[in-house]
Amino acid sequence: MTTPEVPETNKTSLGLYVMPREAYAMWQANPDGVTVLDVRTFEEYIFGGHAEMARNVPLVFPKFQKATDNKAAATAAPGGRPAGCTGEFNPDFVAAVRGFCSPTDTILAMCATGGRGAMAVNELAKAGFTNVYNIINGFEGDRVDDPGSVYHGKHMRNGWKNLGVPWGYDFDPDLMWEKGPK
Numbered sequence: 001m002t003t004p005e006v007p008e009t010n011k012t013s014l015g016l017y018v019m020p021r022e023a024y025a026m027w028q029a030n031p032d033g034v035t036v037l038d039v040r041t042f043e044e045y046i047f048g049g050h051a052e053m054a055r056n057v058p059l060v061f062p063k064f065q066k067a068t069d070n071k072a073a074a075t076a077a078p079g080g081r082p083a084g085c086t087g088e089f090n091p092d093f094v095a096a097v098r099g100f101c102s103p104t105d106t107i108l109a110m111c112a113t114g115g116r117g118a119m120a121v122n123e124l125a126k127a128g129f130t131n132v133y134n135i136i137n138g139f140e141g142d143r144v145d146d147p148g149s150v151y152h153g154k155h156m157r158n159g160w161k162n163l164g165v166p167w168g169y170d171f172d173p174d175l176m177w178e179k180g181p182k
Contacts (some may be wrong), residue, residue: 006136010114013119016133020160023108023135027053034106035102037097039120042176044112049167050139051160054110057096057177058121060087070105093120094127096177103128110135114141135160139167 006017018026023073027034031053038045045056063086090096101107107124111117117134124132130137141159144151161167 006059006134007114010118010134010136011135012118013125014121014130016121016131017136018108018133019136020158020163020165022089023110023133023160024165026106026108030106033150034108035101037101037107037109037120038139039093039109039111039116045176046169046171048112048139049161049165049169050171051110051165052170052172053175055100055175055177056171057093058090059093059111059116060089062086063088076175092179094123097124097129098127101129104130107132108135109133112140113155114138114161140176 010017023036023176027036036051036054038056039059040048040050040056041058041060041062042056045054065086072108073108097107107129109117109120111120114134114137117138121132121134137158137160139160140155141162142155142157143153144156146152156162
């Protein structure tokens, strides 16, 4: 395994990282012993595509509150999110993961670009999980920073979907998190 360059926003308390192609190879080598965990929202997972073997348990739920004045409306939220957009932590996240993984299982966490993946790793580490990797650059990857490119500002570099690793839009309902008892 190569040692990836880890963006600050992707760093975790466990210090375990993997690139998308290596994550896929780890899963292929041991599909019963390695869990790919997608912590994006249901909507991101379904409409943006996903690694077809990935279990989806959202770490946060998006929230929007319209600004009451024009100055607040023009101010972007942290992380480049539009004004008024925040997230609410999923209080059932760790319990949901415990429903299909033990604290010593190998888990490969993925979000859109690696930040929520890192937060998920840290939450699981606090709960006693010890072998949780953050998939660097997540599913979407990095933004293209070239004003002359038609892809400028779009997530088209690195990431699971941009590196030729299998992904799609079909999903298995058994891999989807459902709040409450099934």
